[in-house]
Amino acid sequence: MKKFLAPLLIGVIGCAILLSLGVWQVKRLAWKETMLSRIEQQIVGDPVPLFAGPLEEYQAVEATGTITGEEAHVLTAVKNIGAVFRIVSVFETEGRRILLDRGYVPETEKTADRPPVEDVRIIGNFRTVQESDRFTPEPDRDTNFWFARDVPKLAEALDAEPILVVLRESDEQDPPVTPWPVGTEGIPNDHLNYAITWFMMAAAWAGMTGLWLWRINRRTD
Incomplete structure (x- = not known):
């Protein structure tokens, strides 16, 4: 069993790290979606007088x-x-x-x-x-x-x-400038792609660990 210990330990630690990074990105995705939803509500919300008080972004x-x-x-x-x-x-x-x-x-x-x-x-x-x-x-x-x-x-x-x-x-008549309203399109939200990448790397790491253990087992048969 000692011959399997180091590869198995490396495999488990590597998978744990990669999976934790994937889970972190899933949590970041939830945070970003909540933030974008709040921004979108502010953008289309009822307008307040400009100098009525302190203003929040968007x-x-x-x-x-x-x-x-x-x-x-x-x-x-x-x-x-x-x-x-x-x-x-x-x-x-x-x-x-x-x-x-x-x-x-x-x-x-x-x-x-x-x-x-x-x-x-x-x-x-x-x-x-x-x-x-x-x-x-x-x-x-x-x-x-x-x-x-x-x-x-x-x-x-x-x-x-x-x-x-x-x-x-x-209410300007025939404005000479095309309005470019604020939107959330320019705010990056790639956390789902990052999460998928980390999870795929974890699966690949697990597969390579399994292959490594299989080859060690073959050499000692």
């Missing part, structure tokens, strides 16, 4: 004010469309200036004229976005060319408060 808000025409152009991409520019505008309401992500326009309409819009009601979602990191190029402010949404930097450039609302709908 919370639906509403306000009435003026889209001033001051804006930043953020290069990004839309699936099945390609490269576009997000239009982040200044929105004045209740004597305050915030950032409004109006949506996107094609590259050819980056510099198109988008005049101010007064007395417009908006419904959107509050976001604290900082997409830039140390690898993101600095914006070219001379040509108004940004490579990521970074609320603090955008607010500084547009002389607004670092509050971003991503537009969902408005």
Whole structure:
């Protein structure tokens, strides 16, 4: 029996580790699905007045004010469309200036004229976005060319408060910008695939352990 002890021990420990990783990913999957469900409820929930109190990420808000025409152009991409520019505008309401992500326009309409819009009601979602990191190029402010949404930097450039609302709908007539509402599509949820991978590795480990034991047994027969 001693000849089987080391392979068996290695097999049991390896399978236990791989199975525990699979179970952990299943638990992470349940956590992620609960989180996504909560976010989806916040996104489509009844909007609250923008300055009614502290806001949570993705919370639906509403306000009435003026889209001033001051804006930043953020290069990004839309699936099945390609490269576009997000239009982040200044929105004045209740004597305050915030950032409004109006949506996107094609590259050819980056510099198109988008005049101010007064007395417009908006419904959107509050976001604290900082997409830039140390690898993101600095914006070219001379040509108004940004490579990521970074609320603090955008607010500084547009002389607004670092509050971003991503537009969902408005009563603007014939808007020149296509809204790009907040969704959960961009939030990764690969935990099921990870769990399956770990469980398959555990099965393979168990199979290899069985083969190892079989070969040891054959050599000693």
